[in-house]
Amino acid sequence: MIQNANPQAEPILTVRNLTTRFRTDRGLVTAVDDVSFDIVAGETVGIVGESGCGKTVTSKSIMRLLPEHVTRIDPRSRIMFRGNNLATASEKTMREVRGDQIAMIFQEPMTSLNPVFQIGWQIEEALKYHTNLNRAQRRQRAIEMLRLVEIPNPERRVREYPHQLSGGMRQRVMIAIALCCEPDILIADEPTTALDVTIQAQILNLMEGLKRKLNTAIVLITHNLGVVAQVCDRVLVMYAGRVIESGTVHDIFHRPQHPYTQALLESIPKRGKREHGKRLPTIPGIVPSLHELPPGCRFAERCRYKQEKCVNEEPELLESGDGRSYRCFFPLTQAPVAPTVEGR
Amino acid sequence: MWSFILRRLLYNIPVYLGIILLVMALLRVRNPVYAYLGKNADEKQVEQFEKSFGLQDPFIVQYGHFLWNGARLDFGESWKYKGTTVREKLLTSIPPSLSITVPALILTTMISITVGLISAFYRGRWIDRLLVIAAVLGMSISFLVYIIFGQFVGAFLPKQAGWALQPFEISGYKPWYTMASTDIFGVTVPYPSHISPGTWVAFCLLPVLISVIVSMGYDTRFYRAVMVEECNRDYIITAKAKGATKNKIMFVHMLKNAMIPIITRIMTTLPFLITGSILLEIFFGIPGMGRTLITAITDMDYPMIQGFTAVIALLYILSIILTDVLYALVDPRVRLS
Numbered sequence: 001m002i003q004n005a006n007p008q009a010e011p012i013l014t015v016r017n018l019t020t021r022f023r024t025d026r027g028l029v030t031a032v033d034d035v036s037f038d039i040v041a042g043e044t045v046g047i048v049g050e051s052g053c054g055k056t057v058t059s060k061s062i063m064r065l066l067p068e069h070v071t072r073i074d075p076r077s078r079i080m081f082r083g084n085n086l087a088t089a090s091e092k093t094m095r096e097v098r099g100d101q102i103a104m105i106f107q108e109p110m111t112s113l114n115p116v117f118q119i120g121w122q123i124e125e126a127l128k129y130h131t132n133l134n135r136a137q138r139r140q141r142a143i144e145m146l147r148l149v150e151i152p153n154p155e156r157r158v159r160e161y162p163h164q165l166s167g168g169m170r171q172r173v174m175i176a177i178a179l180c181c182e183p184d185i186l187i188a189d190e191p192t193t194a195l196d197v198t199i200q201a202q203i204l205n206l207m208e209g210l211k212r213k214l215n216t217a218i219v220l221i222t223h224n225l226g227v228v229a230q231v232c233d234r235v236l237v238m239y240a241g242r243v244i245e246s247g248t249v250h251d252i253f254h255r256p257q258h259p260y261t262q263a264l265l266e267s268i269p270k271r272g273k274r275e276h277g278k279r280l281p282t283i284p285g286i287v288p289s290l291h292e293l294p295p296g297c298r299f300a301e302r303c304r305y306k307q308e309k310c311v312n313e314e315p316e317l318l319e320s321g322d323g324r325s326y327r328c329f330f331p332l333t334q335a336p337v338a339p340t341v342e343g344r
Numbered sequence: 345m346w347s348f349i350l351r352r353l354l355y356n357i358p359v360y361l362g363i364i365l366l367v368m369a370l371l372r373v374r375n376p377v378y379a380y381l382g383k384n385a386d387e388k389q390v391e392q393f394e395k396s397f398g399l400q401d402p403f404i405v406q407y408g409h410f411l412w413n414g415a416r417l418d419f420g421e422s423w424k425y426k427g428t429t430v431r432e433k434l435l436t437s438i439p440p441s442l443s444i445t446v447p448a449l450i451l452t453t454m455i456s457i458t459v460g461l462i463s464a465f466y467r468g469r470w471i472d473r474l475l476v477i478a479a480v481l482g483m484s485i486s487f488l489v490y491i492i493f494g495q496f497v498g499a500f501l502p503k504q505a506g507w508a509l510q511p512f513e514i515s516g517y518k519p520w521y522t523m524a525s526t527d528i529f530g531v532t533v534p535y536p537s538h539i540s541p542g543t544w545v546a547f548c549l550l551p552v553l554i555s556v557i558v559s560m561g562y563d564t565r566f567y568r569a570v571m572v573e574e575c576n577r578d579y580i581i582t583a584k585a586k587g588a589t590k591n592k593i594m595f596v597h598m599l600k601n602a603m604i605p606i607i608t609r610i611m612t613t614l615p616f617l618i619t620g621s622i623l624l625e626i627f628f629g630i631p632g633m634g635r636t637l638i639t640a641i642t643d644m645d646y647p648m649i650q651g652f653t654a655v656i657a658l659l660y661i662l663s664i665i666l667t668d669v670l671y672a673l674v675d676p677r678v679r680l681s
Contacts, residue, residue: 065581069469099587106578114579116600116675126586161676177586 011038012184012217013062013081013102019074020054020061029290031057033241039185044211044218046232046249048225048264050287054241055221059187062086062219063104064094100130103178107190109170113162119146119173120158123180130181145176148213149206168199172206179210186211187219192227204231225268229253237261240287240298243317247324257324257331260299297328305330345669352665361411363657368407371646379644380423397423397647410650419651424643430651433636440517441620441632443548448555449617453610456560460567461594464575467568475564483561490554491627498550512550515629520544551624563609570605574598603674611667615660 020032032054039045047055060066062079064086079086082101084093098104106112113122123142127133133141139158146154149172162170171191178186188207192200208231211218220232228235228249235252237245237260245258256262266281285302288294294301300310309329319325377393378385385393394400397420398409413419419430463475499512524537574580575598583597622634633652640648672678 063585065584095587095589097587098585104585106582108578111578112582114583114597114601115677116603118676125583125588129587163677174582177582 009040012041013039014078015062016078016080017074018058018061018077018079018087020057020066020077021072021074023070023072024291026291031241031290032061035236035238035241035243037236037243037246039217039219041184041217042211042215043233044220044231046220046222046228046235047238048222048228048235049238050223052287052290053238055223055238056189058238059104059189059219059221063098063102063187064089065098065104095129099126099178099183100181101183102185102187103181103183104187104189105171105174105178105191107193109167109174109194112174113170115162118159118161119165122173123158123177126177126180141180142176145180146173148179148210149173149176151176167195168202171195171199171203175203175206175210179214179216182214183216185217185219187221189221190223191220193222193224200227207231225253225264237264240293241290242298242327243325244299244328245324245326247322251322251324255333257320257326257333258299258328259303259305259332262332263302263304345672349665349669352668356661356665360657360661364411364414364654365407367650367653368410369403371649372403376644376646380646410654414651414654419654420647422640422645422648424640424645424648430647433648434633434651434655437631437633437636438618439519440630441618441625441634443520443544444551444555444624444630444632445617445620447548448552448559448621449610449613451552452556452559452563453606455556456563457567457599457606459560459564461571461598463564463568464571464598465590465594467572467575476568479561479564479568481561482557483565487554487558487623488627490557491624494550494554495627511545513546515627517547517628517630518543520547547628547630551621551628551630555621555624566609567602567606570602571598574602577601600674604671607667607670607674611663611670614663614666615656618659619656 015038016036018032018035019030022029022031035054035058037045047058049055057066061071061073061077064073073087075088077087081097084097086094086097089097113119117125120139120142123145124135124138127138127141131138142158143154146157151157151169151172157165162173165173174191186207191207192203195203204227207218210216218231220227222228232249234248235246236243237252237258239260245252245256245261247257252261253265256265260283263281263283267283269280283302288298288301294311296309296311296313297303297315300306303310307330313329315327315329317325317327318331377390377399381389381393391400398406401409410419417431419434422428422430422433425433459475459479463472466472494512495514499510499514501507502510502512503514520541520543521536521539523534525532525534527533580593580597583593588597618633619637620630620632620634622638624630625632625635626638637649637652639645640652
């Protein structure tokens with residue numbers, strides 16, 4: 001369990017022991033296993049990990065957007081939000097939460113907007129469900145939102161269709177839809193992955209700015225550690241459905257405790273430090289299949305510090321006193337450590 | 345848009361002329377006169393017949409004649425029904441066809457789109473399985489079984505047993521409305537002056553229901569496939585994440601996107617609205633266009649075949665142009681240019 005960066009603040013979202021299973025042809029698969037974390041108003045939490053580690057399933061479980069007939073959120077999971085447990089809440093409660101209190105944007109701006117409706121209509125739709133504004137007021141608000149996400153000529157753009165906008169513009173529209181009801185939490189599932197690098201930076205800056213303006217907490221799901229370093233306050237590192245390390249961005253980047261986090265950090269290309277002719281470090285091996293998880297530590301197979309204990313026993317998520325936690329028998333630095341000690 | 349329609353019409357003129365050319369040429373591969381008079385006809389008879397119908401003119405002249413007269417909806421006189429023009433035959437056989445095909449199309453489309461939507465939305469669950477099984481069953485049973493069963497249970501049994509409720513006639517057709525006309529500013533405007541729903545039910549409802557049951561199987565499966573594809577689109581998740589209800593997602597987000605394949609399917613069946621369902625018209629003794637055309641073919645009634653084909657081809661071309669226009673109306677990405 002992670003503690004808040006600011007221990008005084010009440011968390012607005014508390015996730016405890018979130019476990020989500022999928023029914024597949026080869027049997028039940030646990031895509032998200034016992035994940036717990038808190039979100040405090042106005043903060044940005046990053047969830048990072050390789051493809052298939054459970055980041056997206058975690059976020060869609062919170063919004064209950066997974067296809068119902070093949071997924072099952074374990075009844076012991078608790079997703080506490082404004083006094084409701086979203087893990088078991090009725091579909092009606094979920095509809096009131098979705099788009100109004102918790103909003104979401106997705107990876108593919110090219111396909112996430114409905115191609116046959118004007119973008120103004122698509123923003124107004126969310127307002128129609130969650131506010132009492134009349135038609136003219138909704139249109140007004142839609143224009144305002146487009147202006148807020150820095151789309152030029154919003155009065156004209158509201159009447160345009162998605163195919164008339166570029167990818168970056170469409171992601172701005174998605175952000176406008178997500179933020180039009182001023183939600184407490186914005187879940188951004190790889191919002192910049194499908195965009196060019198220059199547009200990525202613009203979108204991230206925009207999200208940063210709006211977060212400050214509207215005091216929205218952001219859950220940023222990404223596999224890009226550079227993005228995390230740029231915008232997040234705290235980070236959860238996931239591996240094969242589990243949280244393996246969490247803490248503040250500063251701690252994670254400067255003193256990673258888990259060998260997986262360390263390996264991830266090493267595989268980021270670094271400006272200036274690049275040694276010509278040398279390959280970028282990679283992590284050998286692949287993520288274990290969720291159908292055949294090893295009995296011990298899920299990362300043991302690929303870990304350079306692996307010992308016998310790691311293969312046979314699974315480590316618990318340990319909390320160290322300074323608000324971070326890790327799931328490793330042999331953490332890289334014993335907390336608390338002096339900040340000067342080289343972590344890797 | 346108007347310039348688009350005009351251009352499409354112009355492009356299709358050569359296509360249409362080609363169709364007419366082909367039909368007329370095919371009908372003249374063997375001398376149509378022998379086909380009509382029989383191979384024992386003597387030369388005098390043949391010559392007289394050829395003269396009276398202009399069959400001695402060169403082919404190109406006949407072709408020109410047909411086009412020129414056709415443009416004024418004059419396709420000549422039927423060989424079989426002396427004294428009756430092809431135009432009269434067309435005008436009397438279209439309403440019975442429409443009385444069955446239009447209600448059948450509307451019912452089939454509305455029911456099968458709804459069923460397809462529900463089936464797709466709950467795909468893989470019991471309600472979907474049930475609907476798919478019903479659809480496959482419906483389309484696997486022969487048209488004729490439905491006709492015979494319907495006539496027996498719906499019409500024959502109640503009459504035989506003398507039940508109070510005898511909703512259907514076994515076969516036949518009576519006009520279920522009478523036409524009158526009125527003069528508005530000197531223009532004669534026809535309008536249905538009296539409508540009798542009972543007559544329509546008695547003669548048309550049974551064939552309509554059979555047509556609905558048979559085509560629903562195919563249509564439901566088609567619309568289900570279209571909708572399943574829509575269900576997996578990213579914007580459906582976006583709509584759900586906005587707080588949309590299931591009904592809004594199905595009937596607003598999915599349906600509008602699915603309109604393109606739906607329109608294509610409906611429009612391709614439009615010409616068949618007029619031509620009617622040949623089987624149903626024959627078995628129920630309905631004097632519609634399908635039955636009239638089949639009779640004309642077996643009777644070697646050449647002017648009828650030419651006239652009917654010309655009209656059907658024209659309707660087909662018009663419906664294809666209309667399809668393109670409708671695409672542009674439902675899909676903003678389609679530009680008519």
